[in-house]
Amino acid sequence: xITNSILKFKATTMRKFTQLFIFMVLMLGLTVSAQxxxxxxxxxWEANLVGGQQPQGWQALMNTSVAxxxxxxxxxxxxxxxxxxxxxxxxxxxxxxLLMSDFFNVDQKYGKLNGYLKSAPxxxxxxxxxxxxxxxxxxxxxxxxxxxxxQISDFTEFSINxxxxxxxxxEQCLISFTAxxxxxxxxxxxxxxxxxxxxSELASVNELSPVFAEVGEAYPSPATSRINIPFExxxxxxxxxxxxxxxxxxxxxxxxxxxxLGNHEFTVxxxxxxxxxxxxxxxxxxxxxxTGKFMVR
Numbered sequence: 001x002i003t004n005s006i007l008k009f010k011a012t013t014m015r016k017f018t019q020l021f022i023f024m025v026l027m028l029g030l031t032v033s034a035q036x037x038x039x040x041x042x043x044x045w046e047a048n049l050v051g052g053q054q055p056q057g058w059q060a061l062m063n064t065s066v067a068x069x070x071x072x073x074x075x076x077x078x079x080x081x082x083x084x085x086x087x088x089x090x091x092x093x094x095x096x097x098l099l100m101s102d103f104f105n106v107d108q109k110y111g112k113l114n115g116y117l118k119s120a121p122x123x124x125x126x127x128x129x130x131x132x133x134x135x136x137x138x139x140x141x142x143x144x145x146x147x148x149x150x151q152i153s154d155f156t157e158f159s160i161n162x163x164x165x166x167x168x169x170x171e172q173c174l175i176s177f178t179a180x181x182x183x184x185x186x187x188x189x190x191x192x193x194x195x196x197x198x199x200s201e202l203a204s205v206n207e208l209s210p211v212f213a214e215v216g217e218a219y220p221s222p223a224t225s226r227i228n229i230p231f232e233x234x235x236x237x238x239x240x241x242x243x244x245x246x247x248x249x250x251x252x253x254x255x256x257x258x259x260x261l262g263n264h265e266f267t268v269x270x271x272x273x274x275x276x277x278x279x280x281x282x283x284x285x286x287x288x289x290x291t292g293k294f295m296v297r
Contacts, residue, residue: 037175038104040115040197042082045072055082059100062089069097073193076116076155081195084179086125086186094188096180100248103172106133111203113144113160113175116195119152121179122187128178130248130279131162133170140246141168142203143291145281147242148192155195163291164203173199176248209288211237218280222295223273229266229280229292236260243268243280251278256285270296 038057046056052063053072060070067089075081084097113131121127126149133142142164164170177194180186208215216230229241239259243252252268266282273296283289 036104036106036110036199037173037197038102041075041195042072042080043075045080055099057102057104058082059102061098061100062092062095066090069095070099076195081193083191083193084127084177085192086122086180086188086190088188094186096178096184096186098176098178098248099194100176101174103134103174106170106173106199109133109142109162109164109169109203110173110199111162111201112199113162113197114157114200115197116155116157117148117152118155118191118193119148119150120189120191121149121151122190124149125180125187125190127192128242128244128248128250129158129160130176130178130244131160132174132246132248132279133162133164134172134174135168136171138172140277140279140293141166141170143279143293145242145244145279145289145291147283155193162203165293174246174248178248178250182250182253208290209284209286211235211284211286212290215282215290215292218292218294222297223270224297225269225271227268227270227294227296229268229282230263231265231282231290232263233259233261238285240283241266241268241280242283243278245274246277246279 039055042055044056045053048054051065052068054060054063062069069085069087071083072080073083086094089095126147129146131144132140135141142162144160144162146160179192211233213232213234218227218229238256240256241254245251275297277295279293281289281291
C-alpha cells in the first residue's frame with residue numbers, strides 16, 4: 001500500500017512537472033515570437049548621428065540635439081513607449097513625425113502586425129502605419145497598411161492584416177509610422193503613442209470587403225507616367241486611396257469619394273515618383289482595405 005501510494009505520488013508529481021514544463025516551453029515560444037521586432041516596446045533609447053535620441057533599432061529621422069518629434073513617454077502597462085508629436089523643427093517648421101524601423105529578419109509569412117496606441121490628432125492629421133515584407137533580393141512580397149484619425153485617450157490594441165501576392169517566404173521586414181498630412185506638414189500638438197508591437201499568425205487569404213466585386217492588378221507595372229488600378233463595386237460606396245514608398249513615406253492620397261456600382265479605375269500620375277516599388281491601399285467605408293503594389297521606372 002505504501003509502495004503504491006509512493007508510485008502514485010511520483011506519477012502525479014511527474015505529470016504536473018511535465019505539464020508545467022510544456023507550459024513554460026509554450027510561453028517561451030510566445031515570448032520569442034513577440035521579440036521578432038527589435039525593441040518592440042521601445043524600452044531602449046540611444047543617440048543618433050546628430051545627437052538626438054531615438055529607440056534602438058529604429059530611426060527618428062528629424063530628432064536632433066535641439067529638437068525632436070519622436071520622444072520617449074510612459075508606455076502601455078509600464079515602461080516606455082514612442083510618441084510621435086508634431087512640433088517645431090528649426091529651419092523646417094512643423095513637419096510630419098516619422099518613426100521607421102531598421103530592416104530586421106523574419107522567417108515566415110506573418111499575417112498581422114499588432115500593438116497598442118493612443119491618438120490625439122489635431123485637425124486633419126492622421127497616423128499612417130505601413131509594414132512591408134521583403135525577400136532576399138529586396139523585392140516587396142507582402143504589405144499591410146492602416147491609418148488612425150480618431151481620438152483614442154487610453155491605450156487601445158490594434159491589429160493590421162498583412163497580405164502577400166505569392167508563396168514566397170519573406171526574409172526581412174520594415175515598419176514605419178508617419179503622422180500628419182500628405183504634403184509632409186502637421187498641426188502642432190498632434191500626438192500619437194505607439195507601444196508593445198508584435199507579429200503574429202500566418203497570413204490568410206486577402207478577403208475583399210463585400211463592397212468589392214473584384215479588384216484587379218495595377219497596370220502598367222512598371223509605370224512611367226501613370227498607374228491604373230481597376231476595381232468593380234457590388235454596391236455604391238465611398239473610397240479613398242493612399243500610396244506609400246517602401247520606406248513608409250506617404251506619396252499620394254485621395255480623399256473619400258463616392259463611386260457607383262460597377263467598374264471603375266483609379267488613375268494616378270507618377271511623373272514625380274522616383275523609380276522603385278510602391279504600396280497602395282484602397283479603403284472602403286467599412287475599413288477593410290485592399291493592399292497591393294506596383295513599380296515605377
